[in-house]
Amino acid sequence: MKTLTQTKLNLSGSKDTRNKGKKKYTLITDIFRNPFSYLLLLPAALYTFIYGYMSLPWIAIAFQKYSFRTGIFKSEWVGLKNFKFFFASTNALTVTWNTVYLNILFLITGTVAAVLIAILMNEIKSKWFAKVTQSTLLFPHFISWVVVSYFVYLFFSMDEGFINLQVLKTLGIPAVNWYQTPLAWPAILTFIKLWKGTGIGVIIYLATISGFDSEVYEASTIDGCNRWMQIKCITIPMLAPIVTMMTLLSIGGIFKGDFGMMYTIIKDNGVLLPVTDVIDTYVFRALRKVGDVSNATAVGLYQSIVGFAFVYGSNWIAKKYFSEGALF
Amino acid sequence: MKKTNIFDWLNYGFIAITSLLCALPMVLMVMVSITDERTIQKYGYDLLPKMYSLDAYKRIFTSGDMIVRSYILTVLITVVGTFLAVLITAMAAFALSNKKVRYRNGWSLYFFFTMLFNGGLVPWYLINRALHVNDSIFALLIPNLLFNAFNMFLVRNYMNSLPDELRESAIIDGARDTVIAFKIYFPLSIPVLAAVGLFYGMGYWNDWWNAIMLISDRKLYPLQYMLFALQSNMNMMTDLQKGGNMVGVIVPQESLKMATVVVTVGPIIMLYPFLQRYFIKGLIMGSVKG
Numbered sequence: 001m002k003t004l005t006q007t008k009l010n011l012s013g014s015k016d017t018r019n020k021g022k023k024k025y026t027l028i029t030d031i032f033r034n035p036f037s038y039l040l041l042l043p044a045a046l047y048t049f050i051y052g053y054m055s056l057p058w059i060a061i062a063f064q065k066y067s068f069r070t071g072i073f074k075s076e077w078v079g080l081k082n083f084k085f086f087f088a089s090t091n092a093l094t095v096t097w098n099t100v101y102l103n104i105l106f107l108i109t110g111t112v113a114a115v116l117i118a119i120l121m122n123e124i125k126s127k128w129f130a131k132v133t134q135s136t137l138l139f140p141h142f143i144s145w146v147v148v149s150y151f152v153y154l155f156f157s158m159d160e161g162f163i164n165l166q167v168l169k170t171l172g173i174p175a176v177n178w179y180q181t182p183l184a185w186p187a188i189l190t191f192i193k194l195w196k197g198t199g200i201g202v203i204i205y206l207a208t209i210s211g212f213d214s215e216v217y218e219a220s221t222i223d224g225c226n227r228w229m230q231i232k233c234i235t236i237p238m239l240a241p242i243v244t245m246m247t248l249l250s251i252g253g254i255f256k257g258d259f260g261m262m263y264t265i266i267k268d269n270g271v272l273l274p275v276t277d278v279i280d281t282y283v284f285r286a287l288r289k290v291g292d293v294s295n296a297t298a299v300g301l302y303q304s305i306v307g308f309a310f311v312y313g314s315n316w317i318a319k320k321y322f323s324e325g326a327l328f
Numbered sequence: 329m330k331k332t333n334i335f336d337w338l339n340y341g342f343i344a345i346t347s348l349l350c351a352l353p354m355v356l357m358v359m360v361s362i363t364d365e366r367t368i369q370k371y372g373y374d375l376l377p378k379m380y381s382l383d384a385y386k387r388i389f390t391s392g393d394m395i396v397r398s399y400i401l402t403v404l405i406t407v408v409g410t411f412l413a414v415l416i417t418a419m420a421a422f423a424l425s426n427k428k429v430r431y432r433n434g435w436s437l438y439f440f441f442t443m444l445f446n447g448g449l450v451p452w453y454l455i456n457r458a459l460h461v462n463d464s465i466f467a468l469l470i471p472n473l474l475f476n477a478f479n480m481f482l483v484r485n486y487m488n489s490l491p492d493e494l495r496e497s498a499i500i501d502g503a504r505d506t507v508i509a510f511k512i513y514f515p516l517s518i519p520v521l522a523a524v525g526l527f528y529g530m531g532y533w534n535d536w537w538n539a540i541m542l543i544s545d546r547k548l549y550p551l552q553y554m555l556f557a558l559q560s561n562m563n564m565m566t567d568l569q570k571g572g573n574m575v576g577v578i579v580p581q582e583s584l585k586m587a588t589v590v591v592t593v594g595p596i597i598m599l600y601p602f603l604q605r606y607f608i609k610g611l612i613m614g615s616v617k618g
Contacts, residue, residue: 033428034428036504036505037423037505038423040419040422041420043420044475047470047474048477050455051455052439055448057451058447058451059448059451124340124343129340135600136347138608139351139600142600147593149556150589151354154356157372162375165371165372166372166375200611203611204612227335259537264556280449283448284449287450297450297451300451304447304448
């Protein structure tokens with residue numbers, strides 16, 4: 001007579017032919033059991049292997065004095081010299097700071113703008129008006145940065161730009177050589193980023209607001225709240241979790257500059273670089289214009305590592321306070 | 329509350345101005361493209377030019393060889409690329425939502441890790457070089473655009489939400505995984521696949537990164553990269569217009585550039601109202617569900 005434990009654990013005595021002499025369930029077993037699913041998985045897995053994992057060994061170049069002639073196996077190893085070189089130059093501080101401050105600027109203004117407009121749009125009663133304006137707001141998102149750089153030129157060109165020739169002239173202010181005025185560009189870039197990115201934010205926040213329980217609002221109306229108080233005491237606090245989550249997500253990417261935006265608009269304008277050169281454009285130039293492969297790799301690696309730390313850190317914070325909000 | 333007070337008016341006004349600002353650059357660009365070139369040189373870019381001229385468009389439509397080629401190329405890679413990308417993504421998502429695949433969480437991690445960390449620009453470039461995709465159409469199809477783990481997770485989550493009974497009954501009927509995937513799961517996943525298709529499609533259409541890094545052959549310039557090169561390269565201008573310059577005729581430089589851009593953005597504007605709905609749906613699916 002089996003004991004209770006024996007029955008439960010199905011130990012000795014019972015004939016379980018399936019488990020008897022059972023091999024470990026390995027990846028190979030899984031593949032044999034589900035051949036067609038693995039077949040379906042193969043293209044994506046292969047692509048990810050090539051572009052995701054095979055990129056890792058090349059990181060070794062960051063520690064070498066690499067040249068295309070000698071390749072990775074014959075180039076001289078120089079340890080951390082490339083990194084020392086980068087950090088000793090003023091470049092390191094400049095591009096890092098540019099990347100981070102621009103991202104912070106974009107993040108703060110972007111969030112405020114998107115939340116503000118979403119709240120305001122929620123108060124709009126005409127559905128037609130809301131739809132049309134929402135479409136217009138979202139439209140810039142679909143335009144590539146190359147086209148945007150044309151737009152920027154239309155406005156800020158020294159000799160023919162809309163701002164210099166139509167706006168400033170009408171106001172009697174002398175023309176400004178925008179493309180040679182570094183200090184103007186944090187503001188200009190922020191504005192451009194707002195123009196392009198607010199639409200998406202508004203959609204997300206507006207969708208969130210639409211999902212709020214209307215009973216709370218009705219109850220507050222009975223209690224005598226007007227619309228202002230509703231926004232202040234209900235909508236904004238209820239938006240806080242998702243805003244925080246989106247912010248944390250963005251902070252994860254704070255070390256990554258928007259290459260598309262920066263390079264198409266600023267290109268290689270030496271006057272503006274001290275204020276607008278981000279890590280990504282720096283690495284691009286190091287590789288393509290200067291041909292300094294080792295330096296480019298080293299800086300890229302620096303960006304990847306610090307970027308990963310930010311992603312991991314922001315996710316850890318998210319997990320601690322908003323368990324559903326974290327990525328992993 | 330039926331009364332519209334001053335805040336409503338201010339609100340409508342503010343939102344209206346904001347959205348007009350969004351449209352303004354496009355409007356300006358269209359106006360410049362139909363402005364007479366001399367007027368541009370004298371008076372700059374304006375919303376209401378003193379003299380109009382369709383010269384730029386005439387030139388594009390009569391001898392804009394390069395534009396046509398870029399267009400056809402871009403449409404081709406967008407259609408083919410998007411199709412392949414959606415296919416690969418859906419297949420992988422299916423495999424990862426298949427509960428019989430016990431290692432599926434491990435594989436999810438495999439994909440996810442690449443979203444967090446990767447070698448950077450130089451390794452990416454060297455890998456492409458090693459694959460010999462430079463200066464070929466594959467350079468425009470494969471790197472960065474052919475598959476995106478984030479999109480795959482979107483599809484996978486959607487498939488996970490489909491009831492298991494579908495699979496059970498199909499297995500009882502003797503169907504293999506591939507059949508289950510193509511005949512059951514993919515058709516049911518059309519909402520999310522449409523959204524993902526839009527994301528990929530936009531990526532292909534707007535891409536110029538692959539071109540700037542990997543392409544030097546002018547015949548392989550996709551639309552956006554052609555626009556990019558056009559800005560800085562006056563030689564491209566003469567390539568754009570086969571006809572050559574006649575003495576005494578003002579060559580439309582600025583208006584030609586703007587007209588080229590307008591022609592490029594045109595299809596997006598036309599398709600936009602139609603696609604917008606799906607895009608918004610997909611966006612909300614992706615962000616709110618996470």
